[in-house]
Amino acid sequence: MAGQPLRAASSRTLKRLQARLRSLAGQAIHDYAMIAGGDRVMVCLSGGKDSYTLLDILLSLQRGAPVEFSLIAVNLDQKQPGFPGHVLPEYLASLGVAYHIIEQDTYGVVKRVIPQGKTLCGLCSRLRRGALYRFAAEHGITKIALGHHRDDIVETLFLNLFFGGRLKAMAPKLLSEDGRHIVIRPLAYVSEREIARYARGRAFPLIPCRLCGSQPNLQRAAVKRMLRAWELEHPGRTESIFSALRHLEPEHLADPRLHDFAGLDARRLGRAAARVLPMTEAEGHGLSAGRAAR
Numbered sequence: 462m463a464g465q466p467l468r469a470a471s472s473r474t475l476k477r478l479q480a481r482l483r484s485l486a487g488q489a490i491h492d493y494a495m496i497a498g499g500d501r502v503m504v505c506l507s508g509g510k511d512s513y514t515l516l517d518i519l520l521s522l523q524r525g526a527p528v529e530f531s532l533i534a535v536n537l538d539q540k541q542p543g544f545p546g547h548v549l550p551e552y553l554a555s556l557g558v559a560y561h562i563i564e565q566d567t568y569g570v571v572k573r574v575i576p577q578g579k580t581l582c583g584l585c586s587r588l589r590r591g592a593l594y595r596f597a598a599e600h601g602i603t604k605i606a607l608g609h610h611r612d613d614i615v616e617t618l619f620l621n622l623f624f625g626g627r628l629k630a631m632a633p634k635l636l637s638e639d640g641r642h643i644v645i646r647p648l649a650y651v652s653e654r655e656i657a658r659y660a661r662g663r664a665f666p667l668i669p670c671r672l673c674g675s676q677p678n679l680q681r682a683a684v685k686r687m688l689r690a691w692e693l694e695h696p697g698r699t700e701s702i703f704s705a706l707r708h709l710e711p712e713h714l715a716d717p718r719l720h721d722f723a724g725l726d727a728r729r730l731g732r733a734a735a736r737v738l739p740m741t742e743a744e745g746h747g748l749s750a751g752r753a754a755r
Contacts (some may be wrong), residue, residue: 472501475662479521482659485650486518493634495645496604498528502645505593505603506534506560508549508668510660511608515648517663519606521559533602534560537592539567539585548666561600565592597642609646612688615702619684628714648740652699 490496498640504519506512516534523532546562553560597605609631618630633649636642648656660667691698711719720723 471662475659478655478659478662479518482518482648482651482655483521486647487522489633489650490522490645490647493645493649495634495647496526496528496530497608499532500530500603501601502530502532502604502606503593503597503600504532504606505533505608506549507608508536508555508666509608510656510665510667511610511613511648511653513663513665513667514651514656514659515606515608516558516657517665519647520556524735532558533600534558535563535593536560537563537565537567537589537598539565539589541568545668546618548668552666561596563592563596567592593639594642603643605642605644607644607646608648610648610651610653610656611703612685612699614646614649614706615688615699616681616684618702618706619687620680623684626682628716 482579496502504512504516506516516532519532523530534553538544538546544644550560561720565588567585570588593605596602614631614633618628621627621629631646631649635644637644666741687698714720717723
């Protein structure tokens with residue numbers, strides 16, 4: 462009996478958290494026009510906390526959405542040794558959601574091509590993306606939903622800034638390079654901390670990635686530590702950085718592709734002429750009135 466109030470309080474907390482995640486995801490979907498009526502949305506499910514949360518929240522939103530859209534959960538079985546292939550099918554079947562498991566030995570390719578000790582993530586990501594894009598093209602998918610959250614987006618900004626010399630992050634919605642697919646990130650406004658809390662509360666059957674998760678000193682891990690330290694010292698800093706990504710002022714950056722720096726002189730002269738013209742006309746009217754009086 463003593464445990465019942467505690468469980469009830471925990472249940473209420475989880476419901477409040479779910480409501481918040483629904484609200485944030487719904488706002489992102491609205492702000493970036495991510496999902497339209499009739500869309501067939503492929504939810505890429507890896508077995509991690511982010512993609513489980515993405516599917517869970519989209520299923521919840523689907524039930525009360527003002528437009529009809531369908532969901533299909535898709536997992537890529539990369540043939541990693543020891544991968545528990547039964548976990549996702551059993552979980553998805555229990556939800557009654559449509560799903561498909563793609564089987565492709567990307568693990569073998571990555572281990573064969575990448576030298577020992579080098580980062581595996583880049584090639585693994587490209588192979589995984591290629592397999593998912595092929596499935597989408599073959600099955601009439603109109604939107605590909607990924608589980609990246611706000612922290613992923615901010616981390617990617619600093620990865621590109623520090624190691625790539627580019628001011629680039631992850632767009633909440635984008636067109637693939639070949640122009641064939643629309644990728645959406647409905648959790649773009651959600652923090653990783655909230656997702657972790659939600660995943661624990663929902664007790665998702667998490668599957669750790671053993672391909673690259675054990676690699677030490679990854680650049681993303683270093684950036685994550687930096688942002689975590691900043692957040693501890695200045696709570697809200699990550700949210701502020703993400704807000705900056707949504708409020709760009711290209712004229713105060715340095716990319717001539719985004720702002721017409723060469724045309725500033727012509728604009729200055731044009732504005733100067735526009736300021737002089739009304740004064741000249743006013744003076745002209747004054748002179749005419751003076752002559753008429755004489």
